[in-house]
Amino acid sequence: MSHEAFFAALHTGNAERVAAHLDADPALLTATSPSGLSPVLFATYYRQPALAQLLIERGAPLTAFEAAATGHAEVLQPLLDADPRLVAAFSADGFTLLGLAAFFGQVEVARALIARGADVNVASRNGLQVTPLHSAVAGRHADLAALLLDAGADVNARQHGGFTPLMGAAQNGHADLVRALLARGADPAARTDDGDSAAVFARDWSDPALRELLP
Structure with missing residues (x-):
């Protein structure tokens, strides 16, 4: 086979x-x-x-990256004990351990990485240039986004193309996450490199709550 x-x-x-x-x-x-x-x-x-x-x-x-993505903290912790530098390492496709944990909603792993000093604002080393907060928003994980923001994540960080986490939440039609990001200081007036604001992405959805948040 x-x-x-x-x-x-x-x-x-x-x-x-x-x-x-x-x-x-x-x-x-x-x-x-x-x-x-x-x-x-x-x-x-x-x-x-x-x-x-x-x-x-x-x-x-399981490597550290696989353990982070799949939520196996019991495997990841000994690997980090053996090599603390892993907390700042990048995978072959350019993501940090925290970025992978954020995208796949692995709260326990993310919390452990933050406790070990993981940078909550470092961008991926690939064409996306996403921070862990972008990844949490893309994965629709409001709890992880809150954890990252509590740890000092930049709510207005920009990925490739100028996209902010707020734009990502609007693009996903996630009104609760949009509300949470706005409450943390997300700038609704920010625009992508192409000139689009979060409100432009919100128009793709019929959710009245989303449109009220981003008129």
Whole structure:
């Protein structure tokens, strides 16, 4: 069975085929996708948490980045104890541990990383240039956004293209998160490099609460 077929099964969420691939070739647990991702991160990125857990139960080794993305704080903590520099490290695709935890809603991991001094405002080293707050908003995790803001995250940080977290929340139609960001000082007048404000993105939604917040 090929690596390509294995990753295709992970992509589509076909647990039966993933298990069959692993039964035939356990070495697939340490295979690498065409984009350079491990099976665990690949499944996580494609929103297949049950398959990521299956891989872990089958013995897939976890790096700090995989542990952060999947919420395995019990694995991450010893790795950080052994190498404290990991708290500021970047993954192969340019994200910090905190950025991954923020996007995937791993509150316990994020809290532990912040306690260890993780920079809540560092941008990803890739084309997105997102901060952890951008990632939390993109993942629709209001609790994580609040945690980051409490730790000093810049509510008006700009990612590639000039997008702020408020714009991301408006683009997602997340009125409660928009409200929370505004309460923390998010600037509704800020504009992207193309001149669009958060209100422009809010117009794509019929939610009256969202439009009232961003007229």
